[in-house]
Amino acid sequence: MVFETIRSLQMEPCVLYAGTVKRRNIGFDIRQMEIEEGETYDKAKQRVVAGRVDDFLDGHKTILYYPFAGGIDMRLKTWVQPADWRLVASYYGKKDKEQKAAIVQEFKEGEKRMIVATKAFGMGVDISDIDRVYHVAPSSTFVDYIQEIGRAARDTDIHGVSATDYHERDFYYMKRLHMAGNIAQEQLALILKKLMEVYRMKGEKQEMLVSLSDFEFVVKLPRMKNKLEYEAELGQLIKTALLWLEDDLSHRYGKKLLEVSPQNLLTEGYIQDKTGDVFIREFKDYLTKVEGTEDVYTARLEKLWEERFAELGYREFKQKLNSGTLWEGSRAVSVGKHEVLLKEDATVIRQRMDALFNSLKTLLVDKLRKAKGRFDEEELRAVFAEHGMDV
Template sequence: MYKDIRQGDKTIDLVSQEKIIDTIVSQACNALDEADFRDVYITSSTGSGKSIMFQIPALYLSNKYPDKKPLTLIISPLIGLMNDQVDSLSARGIKSAKSVHSNLTPQKREEIIQSVVNGEVDMLYLSPETLQNRSDIKTLIGERQVGLVIIDEAHIVTTWGKSFRADYWYLGIYLAKLRKKYKFPVVTFTATSIYGGRENMYLDTLDSLKMIRPITFIGKVKRDDILMDIQRVNMESATVRKLGNDKAYIKRFLAAMRIKEAAKKKHKVLVYFPTVRLLRAFHSFLKESFSELAEKTGVYYGSLEKTQKDEMLLGFKSGEIQFMLATKAFGMGIDISDINVVYHYAMTGNVVDYLQEIGRVARDHEKVEVGRAKLDYMPSDFNEIRKLHGMSAVKKWELIEVMRKIVSLYKTKKNARNLVVSADDFRNALKTTEDDSSIDNRIKTILLMIEKDFSSTRKLNYSPFVARPRTLFGDDMVLVTKDTEELVNSHLYKAYFDLVHYIKSPTYAAVYRFNLVKLWEDKFDNLSFPQFKYELYTKNLALKRWNDLVSKLVFATSVSFYIDHKQGVSRAEARLNEWLNLFELFFIQGVRDNKGFTVKEMGDFFSKRVTHLDKYVSQAYAQGFINSMLDYQSNRNDRIIRIISSEGGASTSYDKYMLLGHPDNYMEFVTRTFTELVNAKSMVVEREEAKTVYFARSRDRFDRFSAATNVLGLAQALEILTYEARNGKNPQIYLRINSIYHMEKAINNPTAYHNDFQEEVYQRHELSVKMFKYLFERDMEGKDRNEQITNYTHFFWDTIEDYFMGIIPQEVLK
């Protein structure tokens, strides 16, 4: 551990596990004895036995306080990680560790919860989502006292929380609420964390988890057992020129040569790719050109089936697979100790990601004494990661459009301060190329990004709204015919159904609410809730007298929309047609000019042709059309727009689009869908100036419900109406509205609105790219390749150590 990192002192002190364990124990004891206590922050390299550092304190506290029986909660990001640690403890005879997660059956979950309540469990592993889904912690732990809260892999709070796992970002809010009832230290563990400087992950974590002046142990950053074998590709060299001018082919060939070298040395190699597309292309190249290497090569990425992943990991561990091609999915929870080389086809993320990935070599020094990190560097290596960041980064226009939607829902609900929304309500306010789970995660990230920015002491010091996610819908909607309604009301399972309202329809008579949670708990406690829902929707549930009912149930989706009575349906249709005509003019001009355009340029086109149209509002209209077109073509062969550059900056000017073909089919789709919705007479409920249209649920990616949300989203962007959507899939988000004034201020003048959190994500990405360039574009020094590698390795780790202490090279800052 560093002796005094606060002063930038690089002196290393040998800090034993015993000292860290003693620190954690003493702070937990202080809390339980109602004395002053402090949180603890620890960075410790993988393989240093960090799990023991919190498992021993958990067991000690349970023995020291038999009356209080304090429980240690361990927040872990992956079910696999939880299960591995619980199984490992069980194998050593320690049966007092359990995990609660979504894969458990209700019966098993209740068994575990009961054992927690009874004091039989000392360590409870769970995900942040599972923890936050308990509005009252007592439903999980009963009257038990909380002794410790451990945050494992704590870097996710900052590196994943703002982009991938939104629920990690909400964790601090939940812990602050928990600490009003219980006194306990929060202890964080991570292998990698930047201390100080512009990318201060340490302060970020403290701020996010609301930790105050924790006792801090920062582990050594340098890895003396990793040699850095970085080669800059010289496009003018004779060797490279023989390969031609195709950079993609050169990249694939050089990577294959690295694998071929490793094959001769019998080295185990992990190859990282930024995208699945690049991974698959290289794998195909190996099969075609180096079949003998391909036979020893496996693949690992997120969308691979679990059985295939397990098979690949087993093969890589056993040595049957010598070379593994992987994305970032090959990460936490995977421990293979004899990897010789980590080769990066290109960067997968930021500098912290890179350090964690190369840290997978030489885990067991008896098997691999010194590992190597290899790269054939080309400046174009950053193209993919820039594209990835551009596509995933939250844009300012998304923040504005989400606020616009919140204000619209608030007014539509007659200024109701408590709202329940889902990701579907915001679909048209976001980039819509993602699947449902990604959109749900994205909207939660955006809501907290807005909330935290307004709450900052640099801004208002309070937020116009408070958003809190819930994990699963507990009920669903079903459409019933007259005969089915009679069956429901006389059926053995009628207690699980409630009438919502009758509808006008030649086919269906009514909409009923179906209490999924109650049925699951009562009758299907052998299944997990996600499994139950899957079996339910695929109509595979096995239960006496159940199939005669479920075979007749039709699950429903719905859209509800409100058109101001002052304009009426006819005027709403006319306004949409006026905008479609203007859109058509822009489209024809764009195709004719054959050049890219930005949201601002499309908005300027509108504002010049519509009297009194504010330039910011015109850009919101333009973004509405773009989102609608992207969603329209996402599962169709009709390509009308493509993103030609996306650099992920702090404004929408970084996104450029190209229009393709002609807009006739798209315009006809919008007109037809809108007309059908506003004039619908069937499958409709009308009340208080709002109309709700129901649809029979479909598995089709672009069914009538999806078409409706697309077109209503566009109409809402054009301020013709407001709408809500319900599809029974996306989790609920509860909103408490405090004030709409500052949101309306941002909506009406988006140029003046700045979100520090959103801009910070972009700035950190740019800084990371520049840091990579500084590291990889350095001239090599030494009389031969071995000396060059040795010298460069010293430079690399010295620079990285400075970087993790917040010291950034001047060349990078410039």
């Protein structure tokens, strides 16, 4: 890296100063995370992180690193006891400049004792009395890890500790962060070649849908037991590759030759005709009745759009379908479908939910009698916390 930097910046001749990153006042507390009997990985991670948080909030100043911005605020509520929320803040890239500055200032002055953050927290932040840095999962690179733990114990009189609870499944996070870096140039070439094949096969239309399965052979991801996790990883990789190709072609030719909308566009969805059977009779070749429902049909949306509504463009097609204005004389609308992955036995989940609803009922009845039905958010969260859940 050093010599590449010298070459790229044309700094030769130059003088090299070799230093060290060794910080003798930072130690390590790395433990093996055990998953207890009947416990899922997520539940075990929640338990050990919550235990660490209790310890860190007792007289320490801590940065707790989590790899993704998306889940921070939700997970923070499961790790931190309601009584301690005022001592904790989250920090990630999407927060505005004023919010970030206020959080850093409160942390610096000790009003906040813990920041739960992505690696966005740290650059340009110099707080000398941080004494704990905890990683929920491995950093994306070793260089990042060195930088992140180096934010502890800037004051040489403080003994800092870098802590983590390790489990082999933690590397799932790292793999997702590294996903983009794992796309080889020959894979990009094969993806582009396949894209052109699909384009020609579909009559060289300006707008087309492509399926993940079209590119599966190129990526050759190892199969996982969990189908949803496999599809999520495959989707992330393919979308990243297509966006890279879009950018590269634009730079090469000075205009947009490819425009990618990396959305999980439904190739199969559900439609309900709310005004009779006008839509159903017209498009019966694309629809299959869903047993046990009232006027709900499985719809082959990709074929329906390409063969009957291609002049609209796919976004406009979906918009009209969602608003019930796709076909005159009918009000056909798309119906949502959700796939649920159960991480515990269904009977156990039912028992937990019954217990939760009983507690909520007790809260509501009590508040109706004593406080005219009024209660605050903390009281509601406390009920969920009793059952190990988040609102």
